[in-house]
Amino acid sequence: MSKLELEQEFEALLNYLKEDLCCDLTIYKRLTVVRRFKHRMLELKINSYTDYLEYLKNHPQEYLHLSNTVFINFSSFFRDRDSWGYIANDIIPKILTNKQSKEPIKVWSAGCASGQEAYTIAILLAEILGIEQYLERVQIFATDIDKDALLQARQGCYNKLEVADINSYLLLKYFDKKFENNEQYYIINFNLRRKIIFGHHDLAKNAPMSKIDLLICRNVLIYLNSETQTSVFVRFHFALNHNGFLFLGNTESLVKSEDIFSLINLKHRIFAKGENLTLQQHLLIIPTTQRKKKVITSNSTDETQICKTAFKASSYGAETDKNLHQNISSSVDLHL
Ligand SMILES: C[S@@+](CC[C@H](N)C(=O)[O-])C[C@H]1O[C@@H](n2cnc3c(N)ncnc32)[C@H](O)[C@@H]1O
Numbered sequence: 001m002s003k004l005e006l007e008q009e010f011e012a013l014l015n016y017l018k019e020d021l022c023c024d025l026t027i028y029k030r031l032t033v034v035r036r037f038k039h040r041m042l043e044l045k046i047n048s049y050t051d052y053l054e055y056l057k058n059h060p061q062e063y064l065h066l067s068n069t070v071f072i073n074f075s076s077f078f079r080d081r082d083s084w085g086y087i088a089n090d091i092i093p094k095i096l097t098n099k100q101s102k103e104p105i106k107v108w109s110a111g112c113a114s115g116q117e118a119y120t121i122a123i124l125l126a127e128i129l130g131i132e133q134y135l136e137r138v139q140i141f142a143t144d145i146d147k148d149a150l151l152q153a154r155q156g157c158y159n160k161l162e163v164a165d166i167n168s169y170l171l172l173k174y175f176d177k178k179f180e181n182n183e184q185y186y187i188i189n190f191n192l193r194r195k196i197i198f199g200h201h202d203l204a205k206n207a208p209m210s211k212i213d214l215l216i217c218r219n220v221l222i223y224l225n226s227e228t229q230t231s232v233f234v235r236f237h238f239a240l241n242h243n244g245f246l247f248l249g250n251t252e253s254l255v256k257s258e259d260i261f262s263l264i265n266l267k268h269r270i271f272a273k274g275e276n277l278t279l280q281q282h283l284l285i286i287p288t289t290q291r292k293k294k295v296i297t298s299n300s301t302d303e304t305q306i307c308k309t310a311f312k313a314s315s316y317g318a319e320t321d322k323n324l325h326q327n328i329s330s331s332v333d334l335h336l
Helices: 003-021 030-044 049-058 062-070 081-097 116-129 131-137 147-155 168-174 226-239 279-283 300-311 322-326
Strands: 105-110 138-144 157-159 175-180 183-188 196-200 212-217 240-248 261-265 270-273
Touching: 003 030, 003 049, 030 049, 030 062, 049 062, 062 147, 081 116, 081 212, 081 240, 081 261, 081 270, 105 116, 116 131, 116 138, 116 168, 116 196, 116 212, 131 138, 138 147, 147 196, 168 175, 212 226, 226 240, 226 279
Parallel strands: 105 138, 105 212, 138 196, 212 240
Antiparallel strands: 157 183, 175 183, 240 270, 261 270
């Protein structure tokens, strides 16, 4: 088969996924997607994209396998511990200094996978603010395109191996133990959990959140092609508060978007909201969600609701939160 024919077969497969299953894989780096398909086809002993397309059409459950293969959703608590230390000791205090008394603190964990990232920031905020202030002020939106991963995230239940990176003091304080099927599980504390809204959201298609103080999007953008990355960065700019921060993964950078963010710390990949968007950039924000036939997993109310909640405006008094800030020592012992 010629290279062109091979490409045409692959395009037909991508087209079916996009048009019939509302799963647009053209936003990802092509080589990565090809590698993932080959991996899955090898598992099924299928040799051509056309045969795989037939298989996909005849086995609806295959879509779930495919999405598990394509959307790598590995995550862990305090992933890149040093960077979380920097967030705790430098960025959160900055966010609090810029806030008025009792003003809400909004965080968005975009591409949260099975929830570890959202719970990590929740633990840090609860440690810094104290649980009362955390409950009063913090709202965390945690979103992902992968519904299976979100299911685990919502349950907030992890095995021994998954919590291995959490310091024993924090583990005892923020998790309840459950013993089941001869295995020890750790369930995130109810108080911490109830300030986190998990929702289905496609970064490349759905409307962004708004008024976010800290936007965490780690190890997601590396999979997106450069055009999609650019439009996602524009959405992130829109999502952030004037004094907001963006926290990327340790291997990620702001391809072609340096002008709309300013660098705060290169090692930890932390950026502040920069220059205003141009009209052209604004146009990139318009959501392109298509609701089509035969959607296997889509639950549109989920994404609509999470955006509505995120859009709610805040109105608080003018007093800055000096007292609280004074309680935060220059280096917070977070038992990291
Ligand atoms: C490697 S995980 C990263 C998890 C977590 N942020 C971390 O660093 O530990 C990448 C996640 O991005 C999600 N993802 C991929 N494409 C996405 C998209 N277009 N919109 C939202 N999430 C996406 C995947 O489903 C997966 O859960």
